[in-house]
Amino acid sequence: MPYRFLETVATADIAFEAWGSTMEEMFVEAAEATLNVMVADVTTVARRETLTLVLENDAVDMLLFDFLGELVFIKDTHRLLLRVINIAIKDENGMLELAVTLAGEKIDPGRHPLQVDVKGVTLHLFEVVKTGGVWKTTVVLDI
C-alpha cells in the first residue's frame, strides 16, 4: 500500500502516511494522497497540461512540505489538478534539489469526483523517516 489515510488522527483535518523504496517514490505517493483527498478517483485526472517545478531545501522533510504546498498553490491559482510524471532529487553538497514534471488538467466537476479541498499542509506530526530501506512520511493536511 503506497499511502493510507489515518482515520483517528486530526479530527477536522486529514492525515495520511505515504511510503516509497526511494525518496522520489515517497514524494510521488504523498502527491497522490494529497490529490486523492480532493478527487475520489485520481485516474480521472487526464494529462492535458504539463509543467515543471524545481525546488530546493536542505532538509528532506521541508522539501516535501514545499512540494505539497506548491501543488496546493497551483490548484488554487490555476485550478490545476496534477500528477507526477518524472521526478528526481539530487543532493548537491547538502542542498537537496527537486526537479519534477507534472501533468494534469483543470478542475472539472463534471468529470472529477470532487471531495474536499486541501487548503494547506501543516507541520503538525509532520515527519519523514527512513527505516530499513523504506522512506515514510506522515502528513496532516488542513481542510
Next chain:
Amino acid sequence: MPLPKDLIRISPTTWELPVTFKKGMLVPARIIASEKLINAMEDAVFEQAANVACLSGITGYSYCMPDGHWGYGFPIGGLAAMDPERGVISPGGIGFDINCGMRLVLTNLTEEEVRPRLHDLVNRLFSRIPTGVGCHGTLKVKESEFRHIAEQGSRWCLKKGYAVAEDLELTEEGGCFTGGDSAKVSNKAIERGLEQLGTLGSGNHYCEIQVARPENVLDQKIARSFGITIPNQVVIMFHCGSRGFGHQIATDYLQRFLKVMGPKYGLSVTDRELACAPFRSPEGQDYYAAMKCAVNMAFANRQMILHRIREVFSDIFHRDPFDLGLRMLYDVAHNTAKLERHLIDGAPRELLVHRKGATRSLGPGSPELPACYRESGQPVIIGGSMETGSYLLSGMTGSNATFATTAHGSGRTMSRHQAKKLFRGDRLQQQLEQRGIYIMTDSLGGLAEEAGGAYKDIDEVAAVTELAGLSKRIVKLLPMGNIKG
C-alpha cells in the same frame, strides 16, 4: 478513553490540568466542558492545551472551549493571551484560515413565505456563491486592487458599493483591522487570493437559510434587540474565511518563524506547528501586519457573499433587498490574534489574545460594542451541523475569566474518514430533504463528512457556554436550506 489522571474538576464547567501535567508548562490549562463533553474529548486536546501553556508570555491559563477538538499546534477551541512585551505570536494559535468567521443576516420574511421559493433560493445561491475544490469567484481584481482590499477589508466593499455603512458597524472591528500592511505579504499569497473574493470554499464552510421558530426563542427581550421580532423569521448564516490568501500567509510565516525561533530567539516548541516569534520582534510584527491583511480579506470575502445573498433574494422575490429586511445582525471572527485590554488581578492590561476556533464574547456594557448591542452584550454566532441547527447567543460578563471568549461551533467528534464510512452523502441529502432541509453541494463525499453525527451535541455545547457564564443562549436556529462546498 480515560481522562488524564492529573485533571481536576474545579467547577461544574471548568477542568484544570496543573503545570505538573507536562514539563515546561508555565500556566495551568483549563478546559470548559460538562462531564459529557470532557469525556468525549480526545487525548490530543489535553496534550495540545498543555503545549500551548508552554508558550512564552502566556498569561493566566491556556484555555480550551467546550467545542474543543484535535487541531494542529493549538487545539481547535484554543485560547491563549500573551503578554505582548515578553510573549510570542504563533500562527498555529490563529489557524491557517485566518479570520475564519460567522456572519448572520436578518430578513423580514417568514418560513411560510420562503418555503415555496426555497429550492429557487438555494439553487441560485449555489450558482452565485462559488463553493468546493479550487473554486474561483466571479470578481477578479488586479494585484494593486487586492492590496487595497487586504489593507481596508470591508471599507473597500463600502467604497465599491458592495456594502452599506451599517454592515461595517455590525462587523467585529468595523470590518477592518487597522495596521494591515500588504508589503509584508508574499506575492504568492496575493496570487492565491486574486480570484477568491466572494467564494465560500470547502470543508465545513457553508451558507444556510435558517428559521427562528417561536419555541426556540429563549430570551425574547434580547432576541428582539437583535432583530428577531416575528414568529418563524428567516435568517441567513454563513461560515468562511480568508481562503488561500490566509493559508499562504500562515504557511510563509510558519517557515520563517521556524528558521529564527531557535537560533535568533532561543525559543523551542514541542510541535513545529506552534512555531512562534517574540511579538515585538521584526518577524513577529511582520506576521501581525500580514495576518491583519488576511483578517481584512476575510471580512471583505464575507461582505461580498452578503452582497450576492442580497442580489439572490432580490431576484427571487422581485423586491429591493432592504425592503426584504436583509440587514446584518453581526459578523464574528473566530481565528485571530488581537491586542485587547483585559482585567488581570483587577488591573487593566494589554494582551495579545490568540483565538483559534474561539469567538470573542463581550458582555453587556462593553464600550467596544456597537451602541445597539451595548445593553445586551455582543451577538455570538455558533454554527452547528446542517442537521442539528445553530445558536445565536449574547456575550456575558462571566467571559471576563476567559478573556471575553466563548465557543465557535459544535466541534467534531469523528474524523472525516470515519464519517464517510458511517454516512452516505446521497442518502443524507435525501433524508434531509424529507425533513424539509434542502442541500446543494459539489461533493456528496464532502457532505457525508459533515453529517450531524460527526459533531458534538450543539445543544450541550451552547448550554455549557451559558452555564460557564460565557455566552447566553438567545435563539436556536434551524436549517431550511444549505449550500456546502
